[in-house]
Amino acid sequence: MIRLYILCLSILLSWLMSPASAQLPTRMPQFPGGASRTGGQTAPATGGKGAGAGGAILDDSTKMIYGPKSTRYFLESDVLNNRKALFTIDTTLEGIHQAHYVNRLANMYTDLGNLGTALRPVFYQTPTIGSQLGLNVYGLYGYQTQEVRYFDTRSPYTNMDLVLGGRGQNRINFDFTQNVNQRWNFGFNLQRMTSDLQFGGKTGSTSTQRLAENWNFVIHSNYRSVNQKYTLLAHYNNINHRMVDQGGMIEPDTASGNAFNSNIELGTVLPNANSHEKRNDLHVYQQYVLDTAFQVYNIIDFRSQRYSFTDTDITSNLYPLDSAHPERKPFYPRVYFDSLETNQTTRFRLLDNQIGIKGQFSTRGSAFNYRAWLRNRVYGQSYTFNVGRLLPDSTVKTNRFETFVGGWLGYYFPDSLTRATAEVEYLLGRDFRFQGRLESRFLTAGYESVFASPTLVQTRFISNNFQWDHVTRQSAQFELRGTQHAYGQLNLKVGKLVLSPGLDYYLLSNYIYFDTVGVPRQLSSAFSILRSGFGFQFRAGKFAAVGQGYYTLLSRDDVLRIPRLFANARVEYNFLLFKKLYVLAGVQFHYKSAYYADQYMPLTQQYHLQNETKLGDYIMAEPFANFRINRVRLFLKMAHANQDLLGKIYYSAPYFRTINRSFAFGVHWLLFD
Template identity: 75%
Template sequence: MTRLFLLRVSILLLWFTSPAWAQLPTRLPNFPQGGNRTGGQPTTTGGSGASAGGAILDDSTKLIYGPKTTRFFLESDVLNNRKALITIDTTLEGVHRTSYIDRYDNLYTDLGNLGTALRSVFYQTPAIGSQTGLSAYGLYGYQTQNIRYFDTRSPYTNMYLVLGGRGQNIVNFDFTQNISERWNLGFNLQRMTSDVQFGGTTAVSSGTQRLAENWNFVVHSNYRSKNGKYTLLAHYNNLNHRSLDQGGVIEPDSGTSNAANPDLELRPVLSTANSREIRNDLHLYHQYVLDTAFQLYNIVDFRAQSYRFTDTDITDNLLPPDSSNLSRKPFYPRYYFDNLETRQTTLFRLLENQIGIKGQFSARGSAFNYRAWLRNRYYSLENRFNIGRLVPDSSYKSSRLETFVGGWLGYYFPDSLTRVTAEVEYLLGRDFRLQGRLESRLLTAGYESVFASPTLLQNRYTSNIYQWDHEGRLATRFDLRGTQHAYGQLNLKLGKLILSPGMDYYLLTNYIYFDTAAVPQQLSSAFSILQTSLSWQFRAGRFTMAGQGYYTLVSNDDVLRIPTLLANARFEYNFLLFKKLYVLAGVQFHYKSAYYADQYMPVTQQYHLQNETKLGDYIMAEPYANLRINRVRLFLKLAHANQGLLDQTYYSAPYFRTINRSFSFGVHWLLFD
C-alpha cells in the first residue's frame, strides 16, 4: 500500500516538474450531465461487472476494491439527515466536458479562453448579507457545498489530465484514505493554465506567454464517534488565480502584413495589465445527536479574499476617443490622481459562526424535518490604491457585524418521491429571504422572495480610475434589491423520450447594474424576465439525443441583456471494440442568438453594459469520442470544429475572440487500492 501511494505521488511530481506538463491544472470537473456526477452506477456505455470497476471476489477470494467500496457524501447530506452514501461514477457520459463553460451547459461565458473571468448568461438571484461582488474567478475553485467527504475501504486515487490544445491544460490529483473505520483524510489538488492566443506576433508564435494560471488545494477530513452521535467535517480551501488582462483585442487593418495568418496581427488593448486573486477558507461543520428529533450543529467559516489589479502603463489608454481609429479609443474613462499607472488592492476578511438545532420525525411512512439557526457574520474590508505614489486618501476601511435568524421545514410523503420544503432567513434590520419548493415525480415548482443589500463594491469603491460612494451621509443610497421568482418544470416520460418543459418568471425591483462607463446605477422602476425552457433526452438502443433550450424575454433590455434564444444539443452513439474498449462517440452543438453582451472591466472585476458590438447568432460544433478500458477513461475532442467555415468569427465577450479550432485529449484514471 505504501509503495503504491509513493508511486502515485512520484507520478504527480513528474507531471508538475516535467517541462511538458509544467503548465497543467488539477481538479475533477463537476459535470452537470455525467462524467463526474454525484451518483449513478455504470451503464451500458461503461460496461458492467469487474470491467466497470465494481468490487468482486477473484478465485482466491481476495477482495478487489472498486467504486462500490469507495463512497462519498456532501455536507448537505449530513445537515439534512440523509444517510445514503454516493458511489464513484464510472460512466462515459460527459467525460469530454472539460472546460468550465461546458461543465455548466454554456450558462456561463468567459473571455474566450480557459481561466478568464466568468459571468452568468442569465440573471441570478443575489445572496443576502454583505457580499464583496468580486466573483469572476470564484467558480475556478472548489466550492464549499461541493466538497466530497469520503468513506473508503481502501486508498482511493483520482488522477485527471487534460491537454486542451493551444496551451490549455488541466491536471487534477485527488487522494483519500480512511485512517480508521470512522476517520477519513484526503486532499484535492488542481493546476490549470492557458496561453495567450491573440495579441502580438511574438506571444502567439512562441506560445510561451501565459494568459492565466490557477492553483487550488483542498485538504478535507471527516470523523464520527463510535456511537454515531458526534460527526465532524472540516476542510481548508486555498485558491490562487492569476490572469493577464488584455482588455480585448484590436482587429488588424485590411492590409495586414500577414494575410496568411491575420491572428498574428491582432494586438491587445492593454499590454501591461494583470490581476491576481487569492482565497483562503477554513470550514468546520460538526453536530451532536441528542435524539433523532433533537440535534445540535455548528458551522464555522473563516474566509479571506484578496484581489489585486495592476497596470503599470495606462498612458496610451487615456487618450481621447478617435472614431476613425479603433486603436485610439481609450479603455479607461478617466484618472483621478496618477496618469502613469494604477494599482488596486481589495482585502476582505470574514468570520462566520452558525449555531442551530435540527431533527426529524417519521410517522406512517412519511417524514418531517426541521432546522432553526442563529448566524453571526463579522467582516472587514480594506480598499487601497497606488500606495507609494503620493496619492492622497488612497485607502479606506469598513467593517460590520451581521446577525441572521432562520428556519427550514421539510415534509416527505410516503411515496418517498414527493417532498415539500420551505425556508426563511432574516438579517436583522435589513435583508430577507423566503423560499418554498415542491418536488415530485411529475412536477417541480417553487417560489422565492429575496431582498438583498447591494454588494460592497456596488456601495463604495475608490481607485485611481473609478470612485463612487453610496454609503455616506450626503450620498444617494442604494436600496435593497428585490427579486420575486416563481418557477415550475414538468417531468414527462413518453416511451423512450423524456421531456422537461419549464417556465421561470422574475420580477426585479431596485435592480443595480453597471452602465456603459462601468459605474453602478440603480433602476427605480420594476421590470420582469420571462423564461421558458425545454430539456429533452431520447434513447434508442445505442443512440442518445439530448439537449436544452431557453427562450427569454426581458421587459427592460436597457439595463439587462440576455440572449433571446440559447440552445445546446448532443448526439451520441456507444459501442464496444475488441471486447474491451467501450466507446461513446458524438457531436455537441451550442447556439446563442445575437445580443449586446456585457463587456469586462478588470479594474473592478465587473461586466458592464455596452452598445457597440452584438455577439452570438453562431453555432459552435464539437465532435468527441469518450473511451474506457478497465478503470481508465480517455477522451478526444475537436473544439470549435466549424471555426471559419461560414466566414464568421465567434466572440465570447465584446472584443474577445473565442479560441480557434483546437484538439483536446484527456485521461481519467481511478485507483482503488
C-alpha cells in the same frame, strides 16, 4: 510538454496491460426536476459486520477486491438535512469530454474566450442576502464549499485527471483519500490549470506568454464517534489565480479586407496589465445527535480574499483606442490622481458562525425535517490604491457585524419521490429571503422572494480611475435589491422520450447594473423577465440525443442583456470494440442568438453594459469520442470545430474571440488500492 505526453502514455500503457477486471458503465441517479447528483451513484445499504465496519469486500476465492463500489462519498448538505446518502464513484463515459469550464457549466456561463478568464452568468441569478464582496469572476475555477466530497473508503483511493486542451489550455487534477480508521477519513484535492495567450504578446513562438494560471488545493477530513452521535466535517480551501488582463483585442480595419483573417497580428487594449487573486477558506461542520428528533449543529467559516490589479501604463487608455475605431470610448473613463499607472488592492475577511437545532420525525411512511438557526457574521474590507505614488494614505476600510435568524422545514411523502420544502432567513434590520419548493416525479415548482443588500463593490469603490460612494452620502444610498421568482417544470415520459418543459418568471426591483462606463446605477422602477424552457432526452438502444433550450423576454433590455434564444444539444452513440474498449462518440452543439453582451473591466472585476458590438447568432459544434478500458477513461475532442470556417469568427465577449479550432485530449484514471 513532450515529457508530459510521454509520462501520460507510459502510465496509460501500464494500466492497459494490467489484469484488472473491466467495470461496466453505471448511470448517475436521476432526481426530481431532472437534476443529477454530481459524480456518482447512490450506494445501497449493506448489512453484516464486515460491511458496517468498513471491511474489505471478498469474492469466492477470498481475494480482496476494491473498486468504485468500495469507495463512497457524501455531501455536507445531505448530512445537514438529515438525508445522508452514500454515493459510489462515477465511472460513466458521459461528460468526461467537458474539460473546459464553460462546457462543464452547460454554457450557462461565458468567459473571455480562453481557459481561466473571467466568468459571468448568461442568465440572471438571484443574489445572496447579507454583505457580499462582489468579486466572483474567478471563484468557479476553484472547489466549491458545498461540493467538497467527504469519503468513506475501504482502501486508499486516488483519482488522476489530465487534460491537454490544445493551444496551451491544460489542466491536471490529483485527488487522494484514505480512511485512517473505520470512523476517520483524510484526503486532499489538487488542481493546476494554465492557458496561453492567443493574441498579443509572443504568441506562435517557443516562448509563448502565459495568459492565466491557477492553483487550487483542498485538504478535507471527516470523523464520527463510536456511538455515531458526533460528526465532524472540515476542509481548508486555497485558490491562487493569476491573469494577464488584455482588455480585448484591437481589431484590424475592416476596410483592409483583413477583418476575418485569423492569422493577422492583433494588438491588445491593455499591454501592461495583470491581476492576481488569492482565496482561503477554513470550513468546519459539526453536529451532535441527542435524539433523532433533536440535534444540535455548528458551522464555522473563516474566509479571506485578496484581489490585486496593476496597469503600469494607463496613458494611452485615457483616450480612444485607435484612429481606425474612433467610436470606441477610452478604456478608463478618467484619472483622479496618477496619470501614469494604476495599482489597486482589495482585501476582504469574513468570520461566519452558525449554530442551530435540527431533527426529523417519521410516521406512516412519511418523514418530517426541521432546522432553525442563529448566524453571526463579522467582516472587514479595505481598498488600497497607488501606494507610494503621490498619495500618503490611500486606504479605505469598512467593517460590519451582522446577525441572521432562519428556519427550514421539509416534508417527505410516503412514495419517497415527492417532497416539499420551505426556508426563510432574515438579516436583522435589513435583508430577507424566502424559498418554497415542491418536487415530485412529474413536477418541480417553487417560489422565492429575496431582498438583498448591494454588494460591497457596488456600494463603494475608491481607486485611481473609478470612485463612487453610496455609503457616506445619505441621498445616494442604494436600496435593497428585490427578486420575486416563480418557476415550474414538468417531467413527462413518452415511450423512450423524456420531455421537460418549464417556465421561469422574475420580477426585479431596485436592480443594480454597471453602465457603459463601468459605474454602478440603480433602477428605481421594477421590470420583469419571462423565460420558457424545453428539455428533452431520447434514448434508443445505443443511440441518445439530449438537449435544452430557452426563450427569454425582457421588459428592460437596456439595463440587462440576455440572449433571446439559448440552446444546448448533444447526439451520441455508444458501442464496444475488441470486447474491452467502450466507446461513446458524438457531437455537441451550442447556440446563442445575437445580443449586446456585457464588456469586462478587470480593475473592478465587473462586467458592464456596452452598445458597440453585437455577439452571438451562431452555432458552435464540437465532435468528441470518449473511451474506457478497465478503469482508464480517455477522450478526444475537436474544440470549436467550426471557428473561422466560411470566413466566420465567433466572439465570447466584446473584443474577445473564442479560441481557434483546437484538438483536446484527456485521460482519467482511478486507483483503489
